[in-house]
Amino acid sequence: MLQDTSTPVATFMVTYHVGSRNEAIGYTGSTHLLEHLMFKGSRNFNKEKGTAIWDELQSIGAQINATTWNDRTNYFEVVPSEHIEKAISIEADRMRFSFLRDEDRQPEMTVVRNEYERGENSPFDVLDKNVWATAYQAHPYHHSTIGWRSDIENVSTERLKEFYDLYYWPNNATVTIIGDFKKETTLSLIAKYFGEHEKSSHDIPRVYTEEPEQQGPRRVVVKRSGQSGITAVAHKSPPGLDNDTYALQVLGKILCDGKSSRLYQKIVDEGLATSLFMYDFPFKDNGLFITYAFLTPETDNQKVEEIILNEYSKVANEGVDQTEIMRAVAQIRATVAFSRDGSYAVASALNEAIAIGDWEFYTTFLDKIKLVTPSDIKRVASKYLIEDQSTTGWFIPKNSEK
Amino acid sequence: MKFKNSVITDEPVQGLSTFVVPTQVKDVITISGSMLGGMLFSNNNKISSLTSSMLDKGTRNKSKHEINNQLESIGAEISFISSNRHINFTAHCLKPDLDTVVQLIAEQLREAVFPEDELDILKKRIIANLEISKDDTKKQALVNFIREIYPEGHYNSRNTIDQAIKNIDVLKTDDLVSFHEKTFGLGSLKIAAAGDISNDLFSGLIKTHFDGWKDQTVKQLEQSVSSIERKQSSLNKNINDKTSTDIYIGQTVELSESSEDYLSLMMGIYILGGNFSARLMQTVRDEQGLTYGIGSTLAGCSYGINGHWHTWGTFAPDLVDKGIASTLEQIKKWYDNGISKEELDAKKTTINGLFKVSLDTTGGVIDKILTNAEKGREITYLDNYTKLISELDKNKVNEVINKYIDPDKFITSISGSIA
Numbered sequence: 001m002l003q004d005t006s007t008p009v010a011t012f013m014v015t016y017h018v019g020s021r022n023e024a025i026g027y028t029g030s031t032h033l034l035e036h037l038m039f040k041g042s043r044n045f046n047k048e049k050g051t052a053i054w055d056e057l058q059s060i061g062a063q064i065n066a067t068t069w070n071d072r073t074n075y076f077e078v079v080p081s082e083h084i085e086k087a088i089s090i091e092a093d094r095m096r097f098s099f100l101r102d103e104d105r106q107p108e109m110t111v112v113r114n115e116y117e118r119g120e121n122s123p124f125d126v127l128d129k130n131v132w133a134t135a136y137q138a139h140p141y142h143h144s145t146i147g148w149r150s151d152i153e154n155v156s157t158e159r160l161k162e163f164y165d166l167y168y169w170p171n172n173a174t175v176t177i178i179g180d181f182k183k184e185t186t187l188s189l190i191a192k193y194f195g196e197h198e199k200s201s202h203d204i205p206r207v208y209t210e211e212p213e214q215q216g217p218r219r220v221v222v223k224r225s226g227q228s229g230i231t232a233v234a235h236k237s238p239p240g241l242d243n244d245t246y247a248l249q250v251l252g253k254i255l256c257d258g259k260s261s262r263l264y265q266k267i268v269d270e271g272l273a274t275s276l277f278m279y280d281f282p283f284k285d286n287g288l289f290i291t292y293a294f295l296t297p298e299t300d301n302q303k304v305e306e307i308i309l310n311e312y313s314k315v316a317n318e319g320v321d322q323t324e325i326m327r328a329v330a331q332i333r334a335t336v337a338f339s340r341d342g343s344y345a346v347a348s349a350l351n352e353a354i355a356i357g358d359w360e361f362y363t364t365f366l367d368k369i370k371l372v373t374p375s376d377i378k379r380v381a382s383k384y385l386i387e388d389q390s391t392t393g394w395f396i397p398k399n400s401e402k
Numbered sequence: 403m404k405f406k407n408s409v410i411t412d413e414p415v416q417g418l419s420t421f422v423v424p425t426q427v428k429d430v431i432t433i434s435g436s437m438l439g440g441m442l443f444s445n446n447n448k449i450s451s452l453t454s455s456m457l458d459k460g461t462r463n464k465s466k467h468e469i470n471n472q473l474e475s476i477g478a479e480i481s482f483i484s485s486n487r488h489i490n491f492t493a494h495c496l497k498p499d500l501d502t503v504v505q506l507i508a509e510q511l512r513e514a515v516f517p518e519d520e521l522d523i524l525k526k527r528i529i530a531n532l533e534i535s536k537d538d539t540k541k542q543a544l545v546n547f548i549r550e551i552y553p554e555g556h557y558n559s560r561n562t563i564d565q566a567i568k569n570i571d572v573l574k575t576d577d578l579v580s581f582h583e584k585t586f587g588l589g590s591l592k593i594a595a596a597g598d599i600s601n602d603l604f605s606g607l608i609k610t611h612f613d614g615w616k617d618q619t620v621k622q623l624e625q626s627v628s629s630i631e632r633k634q635s636s637l638n639k640n641i642n643d644k645t646s647t648d649i650y651i652g653q654t655v656e657l658s659e660s661s662e663d664y665l666s667l668m669m670g671i672y673i674l675g676g677n678f679s680a681r682l683m684q685t686v687r688d689e690q691g692l693t694y695g696i697g698s699t700l701a702g703c704s705y706g707i708n709g710h711w712h713t714w715g716t717f718a719p720d721l722v723d724k725g726i727a728s729t730l731e732q733i734k735k736w737y738d739n740g741i742s743k744e745e746l747d748a749k750k751t752t753i754n755g756l757f758k759v760s761l762d763t764t765g766g767v768i769d770k771i772l773t774n775a776e777k778g779r780e781i782t783y784l785d786n787y788t789k790l791i792s793e794l795d796k797n798k799v800n801e802v803i804n805k806y807i808d809p810d811k812f813i814t815s816i817s818g819s820i821a
């Protein structure tokens with residue numbers, strides 16, 4: 001809970017500790033499909049009673065939605081403060097009393113399939129899925145959160161219900177409330193509405209699949225209609241709560257964030273790409289440190305790949321200087337401050353820390369970033385950005401116009 | 403939040419108005435500003451956007467690397483962009499860095515030098531992005547739709563992508579220098595700031611860094627309200643290897659934001675497709691499962707210009723015909739039978755609640771204030787907005803739907819793998 005009375009608005013969020021890492025072949029995308037079905041009605045909030053979830057919340061001006069990712073599913077409402085009880089009552093009701101009817105799954109499956117189809121329109125989305133699927137072979141990060149198309153189409157309602165009954169319990173969820181609310185009243189409301197649920201009678205299943213050690217570089221090429229190429233260079237990174245995460249976050253900024261970053265100057269400023277970015281999201285298990293370059297039409301994928309790898313080698317061999325670290329830390333410090341502008345922004349960032357297993361990751365992140373030294377950067381570059389841990393992806397366009 | 407009490411308006415320099423909103427957010431300050439000089443202010447509409455994009459490429463006293471280093475060493479961001487009428491800028495920074503950021507905004511606006519080699523690289527990147535957008539089903543469907551409903555040269559019309567590329571390609575440094583010299587300056591400049599900030603500090607910085615700048619020579623453009631003939635037609639654009647198709651359906655409307663019917667029509671269209679609980683999402687998505695997203699909106703009606711309304715949605719290629727038929731059926735029901743009082747009451751609460759929720763961030767607050775000021779409205783308009791929404795009448799909403807919408811003259815634009 002974090003109180004902030006600057007505007008009469010509060011965000012209520014429930015984070016379930018279940019994401020696409022809890023899926024396997026045959027029901028990939030189930031966490032996400034289930035998230036959609038959770039809006040179709042529950043015991044007290046449904047169309048038949050004239051209390052449909054979207055109507056109840058949007059009629060009070062709430063911003064509502066839910067998202068699914070690798071390690072978690074979150075449901076949230078940004079509400080005028082006087083309506084926080086409505087958000088709490090709805091989330092509590094659907095935690096255990098969601099309908100999950102087959103007649104709802106049928107039309108919702110095609111909705112989700114169109115969401116998948118929209119993603120497949122994007123060369124970047126397709127390449128990103130391919131890079132993860134190549135980098136991870138055994139671990140469920142192999143498949144994206146949206147899942148494989150045939151699983152979206154064929155997973156049964158019964159399987160989704162099993163999934164719900166395994167994971168949607170108060171002992172597998174964390175509630176966050178940020179903004180303008182009265183602490184005692186809100187805690188009473190949470191006790192009133194969520195208090196009717198017992199904890200699960202079973203242990204929440206844990207994911208025990210580990211990715212075998214990668215023993216050589218991997219490569220994936222996607223050829224499809226398009227206008228220009230994309231080069232992706234990915235390396236396995238440690239779990240989010242590993243101490244090396246902080247140095248890798250700083251290194252990502254030094255390499256790719258901003259117009260004075262190393263790769264921006266060598267690739268975008270030279271007209272080889274229209275834009276460039278990298279991500280290394282801290283996940284519960286290992287992640288990927290990925291740089292993406294969106295190439296200008298005449299640029300060769302190989303050339304940009306070499307520039308990226310050369311820069312990685314340079315960092316591993318020569319390190320970085322303190323000025324670059326100071327710039328990166330300043331950027332992260334500002335990003336952290338900006339991410340506390342508004343109750344939803346705070347809840348959303350906190351939600352990701354909750355998902356990887358320690359909410360204090362959010363509150364201590366900046367302090368640990370400030371401790372990163374040039375030798376830390378050199379060490380993590382040498383440890384993680386090595387050829388045998390790499391997966392390279394190319395998108396090669398075929399002219400699409402008729 | 404009462405805007406009248408919360409917003410401190412000032413004019414620290416003649417021709418430059420400021421709007422400051424201190425909030426309880428810690429350390430963070432968001433700035434947003436604009437001045438006349440957008441894409442409508444020259445024959446080649448890309449001059450303005452290219453000029454804006456070149457502002458961070460060097461000034462009389464700083465190279466682009468020095469600008470970037472200065473900003474990034476404090477984690478601050480400044481970006482410039484051109485809209486139809488304005489040159490806009492936004493900035494984020496932490497409280498101790500406000501002076502640096504205001505100084506850099508002023509320096510880039512006042513003393514940009516447009517190096518030729520930088521212009522060549524930027525043109526190459528922009529043209530590449532335009533080429534890439536030929537593969538974007540949504541962009542293609544929208545551009546074709548807009549070009550079909552508005553005549554060539556209309557304020558709301560758009561270039562084809564090839565025309566946009568040509569417009570970029572022909573521009574030289576001299577064109578940008580001349581546009582900058584003629585257009586940039588004091589007169590219509592407005593800057594809003596919100597967050598951990600005081601008006602005294604902000605006004606002082608503005609005075610320090612903007613005082614003595616020349617006056618701009620451009621004035622607000624005359625409005626064009628001539629009637630546009632409407633017709634029924636359908637446009638298809640094939641793009642290979644696309645698993646989802648984008649569609650736009652709509653037409654021009656003879657009304658602008660200054661019309662007394664505007665809010666009623668906006669509400670009517672919101673009830674049709676403004677959010678998830680609106681009719682199109684509830685039927686075409688929720689009941690029939692034909693789309694991930696569909697909605698409708700009223701657009702292009704600012705500054706006395708008559709605009710248009712449209713519905714936008716996505717469908718799998720084999721569901722396009724069914725999806726369009728279902729969408730048109732909902733639009734017909736809406737047009738023939740009108741909206742109910744219950745729908746109107748629910749959406750009044752929605753819009754007024756969203757207005758409140760949108761003020762949860764510093765960006766949300768200043769966006770409302772700046773847009774309101776650009777349109778020449780008093781700050782009290784924002785305080786009265788929810789009242790104006792609450793007073794909307796069901797019969798009036800239904801009357802304006804029938805007055806401005808003509809279901810026999812819709813333009814439909816489809817883009818995707820539909821060959």
